[in-house]
Amino acid sequence: MLVLAILFVLLSAGGLIGYGNQALRFEPLPKIVNVPPGTHLRSLSGILEREGVVGNAQVFWLMGRVLGKGGTLKAGAYSLDRPLTPLELLDKIERGDISQATVRFIEGWNWREIRAALAAQPLLVNESAGMSNAELLRAMGAEASHPEGLLFPDTYFFSPHTSDIKVLRRAYRLQQEKLMAAWEKRAPGLPYRTPYDALIMASIVEKETGAAFERPQIAGVFLNRLKLGMRLQTDPTVI
Incomplete structure (x- = not known):
């Protein structure tokens, strides 16, 4: 029984290696795939199947498990501008070879937590470091005297090396749009x-x-x- 089990694993690994090196067929090109924070191999497999990138989420997941891939997946928006093999795709997401990254502002966060989240995102340029709240509010274009509640809680996508102030401006403008819509009603x-x-x-x-x-x-x-x-x-x- 042990010999048969080992033989099954070897045959499965050989088939999965073949699958992992066969180019995927998906359209249109380029295709953007969003990988949310906290995504693991199984959930990534489901995302790729729903987006039409892979034909079978279970096979993709099994390949990653057997071949030891997909342990650390980087969140962001990935641009697939050419046919990739499953292994190339997993390597791309493990490296964080993204066209866009993300930062998330959670509902209920205070201003200190928001600034900490920005500082912890390595792909953002932390231009707000050392700025007082008043200085940062002016840079955002906000007329308020206090920063709490000015930013809409959401996940924000950005290109690597974007200024954190630019992300704050977007979150502020979105909150203003939502607030004015509610105010009018x-x-x-x-x-x-x-x-x-x-x-x-x-x-x-x-x-x-x-x-x-x-x-x-x-x-x-x-x-x-x-x-x-x-x-x-x-x-x-x-x-």
Whole structure:
């Protein structure tokens, strides 16, 4: 039985080596494949099958496993501008040979966490290093006096060696677009003077509770207090 098991592995490895060195056929060229942060070999195989790059995700995954490939995959947008073999494709993603990289701003992050995420991305040029918040806000084109809540939480793609300030500008402009769209649809009679006032309230409500079903009630309590000229009396640790 042991001999048969070894023979099966050898035959499988030989077939998978042949598969790994056979050019993939996919169209159109170039094809852009986005690899999100945290992608592993099995999830990458599924992405490639859905994008039409490989015909069978299971075979691609098995090849990587048997041949010891795909252990460390780099996130980013990969431009496939010529037919590649499965092994060439895995090498490309392991090297991080990308046309675009990514940085992610997670909902609920504060300004310190956002700046730390930018500084930790090696493919960004960290032009904001050493800049004060006020200086950085001016560089972003923001008129606000405080940076919290100004950036839209999302995954941002960028070309290697892009300035981190350029990414911040994009996140700021996207947040402004979303905020203005919501402001134009606001209900009448709300006690907010500016879209930023509404954003501050939304941030406070979000920090007050992690349960989505509680937020309308909490927002209603705060709105009534504002209309009556009362203090919000929110937990100071959430602001």
